[in-house]
Amino acid sequence: MQEKVIKREVFFDALKPGMKLITPILDDNGRVLVPKDTILTDKIIEKTREFFDGFNDTNRYWIEEKIYIRSQEEEKYELLKQRIADRFKPYQNNHFYQFLENFSLKAFDYLIKKCPELYEK
Amino acid sequence: MKNKIFENTTKNIIENFEKKNTLSAVREIREKFNTLNIKEIHNWLQTNYPEFVDKTKEIFNNLIYQPKTAIHNIDEAIAILGKYKVLETVILYKILKDTFLKEDSHIRKQFYHNIATAIMAHYTVPIFYKTIDSNFEIFICGFYHNFGKMLLLNFEKGMYLNIFDESITENLNFYEVENKVFARSLQILLIIRILKYLEYPEKMQNIIEFYRSPNLGKYQKESSILHISDILVSSLCIGETGDNKLPEFNKTVMNYLHLTPDLMKEVFKLIIPRFVDIPKFTKIILF
Numbered sequence: 001m002q003e004k005v006i007k008r009e010v011f012f013d014a015l016k017p018g019m020k021l022i023t024p025i026l027d028d029n030g031r032v033l034v035p036k037d038t039i040l041t042d043k044i045i046e047k048t049r050e051f052f053d054g055f056n057d058t059n060r061y062w063i064e065e066k067i068y069i070r071s072q073e074e075e076k077y078e079l080l081k082q083r084i085a086d087r088f089k090p091y092q093n094n095h096f097y098q099f100l101e102n103f104s105l106k107a108f109d110y111l112i113k114k115c116p117e118l119y120e121k
Numbered sequence: 122m123k124n125k126i127f128e129n130t131t132k133n134i135i136e137n138f139e140k141k142n143t144l145s146a147v148r149e150i151r152e153k154f155n156t157l158n159i160k161e162i163h164n165w166l167q168t169n170y171p172e173f174v175d176k177t178k179e180i181f182n183n184l185i186y187q188p189k190t191a192i193h194n195i196d197e198a199i200a201i202l203g204k205y206k207v208l209e210t211v212i213l214y215k216i217l218k219d220t221f222l223k224e225d226s227h228i229r230k231q232f233y234h235n236i237a238t239a240i241m242a243h244y245t246v247p248i249f250y251k252t253i254d255s256n257f258e259i260f261i262c263g264f265y266h267n268f269g270k271m272l273l274l275n276f277e278k279g280m281y282l283n284i285f286d287e288s289i290t291e292n293l294n295f296y297e298v299e300n301k302v303f304a305r306s307l308q309i310l311l312i313i314r315i316l317k318y319l320e321y322p323e324k325m326q327n328i329i330e331f332y333r334s335p336n337l338g339k340y341q342k343e344s345s346i347l348h349i350s351d352i353l354v355s356s357l358c359i360g361e362t363g364d365n366k367l368p369e370f371n372k373t374v375m376n377y378l379h380l381t382p383d384l385m386k387e388v389f390k391l392i393i394p395r396f397v398d399i400p401k402f403t404k405i406i407l408f
Contacts, residue, residue: 099382100353104357115397120229
């Protein structure tokens with residue numbers, strides 16, 4: 001999977017652990033509650049939420065976060081694996097077919113690496 | 122109505138072969154291979170099928186044919202692989218070139234499935250029947266077992282896509298939709314008629330006709346091999362078959378062949394590596 005860093009503006013309720021603050025969280029008097037460049041944790045978010053309790057915070061905050069994007073190949077790989085698994089759905093409780101599913105998935109892993117053209121769209 | 126669809130489709134296909142003199146060409150290839158010596162066959166092919174002769178190395182030096190030593194020309198191909206394999210490959214080449222003129226990804230994917238089944242069947246025979254020498258006939262049967270779908274795609278694409286779409290919507294397999302609409306498999310009927318037209322032996326027609334229910338056919342061993350090969354290849358999602366679910370193994374075949382997980386493992390280990398040459402082979406022989 002490909003890692004990508006993006007910046008976006010979110011409401012307080014959308015803050016999540018792992019996000020890095022680009023703008024600080026301030027109280028009503030402009031005092032810094034959480035400084036910029038802080039990487040948010042559950043604890044920080046919880047404490048800040050307690051501070052704002054009863055107050056409808058409509059401020060938006062700029063954050064930076066890592067997202068993971070599947071390449072087209074990875075998408076295709078997952079889709080095909082799912083297709084193989086789907087073919088075996090009618091035989092879910094049959095040991096023999098479960099063995100075959102297992103062999104097929106291993107063989108598929110081998111083939112898609114050695115010869116991706118076999119699985120062209 | 123059902124008969125009319127079948128008759129019209131068959132008529133179109135046979136008319137196409139007649140336009141191209143395919144049947145007389147196939148007869149001539151068989152006759153030359155039966156009467157000429159290796160050198161003469163080489164010369165005859167050089168004159169009549171120069172593009173095949175030019176591609177000899179690419180056609181035969183791969184994991185599908187797996188020659189004992191590298192093949193450089195037709196003489197060596199016949200000496201190493203035997204007359205029958207080369208003869209059947211030339212016929213296959215001629216039929217494919219006369220039939221499929223325009224590149225089509227559906228047809229290519231069907232071809233992948235057919236070739237994979239052919240390889241699986243050919244190399245599976247010695248595993249199940251240790252006393253029988255594997256013979257290329259089962260390879261050809263494997264190749265043709267779904268050829269009717271390639272023909273439908275080429276001559277009646279609309280009908281093929283209707284069946285294909287319905288199989289997806291109804292979560293059925295292609296042959297289940299065919300059975301629902303035509304009460305039989307149209308693609309099997311088609312291929313049997315075409316094999317008959319091209320004067321393939323009755324045995325091959327029967328093996329293919331009964332590959333879904335080998336216990337009803339005359340050549341149960343061969344149809345059984347084709348039956349399990351088709352299902353094993355389907356389980357890998359190689360190419361296109363129009364099947365959304367894995368077809369069920371015929372119980373009689375399972376008892377007959379004693380297909381156990383260990384045996385399946387052996388089959389996969391031996392045969393799967395051969396599949397990597399399928400796209401290359403397809404480019405040479407189809408498009």
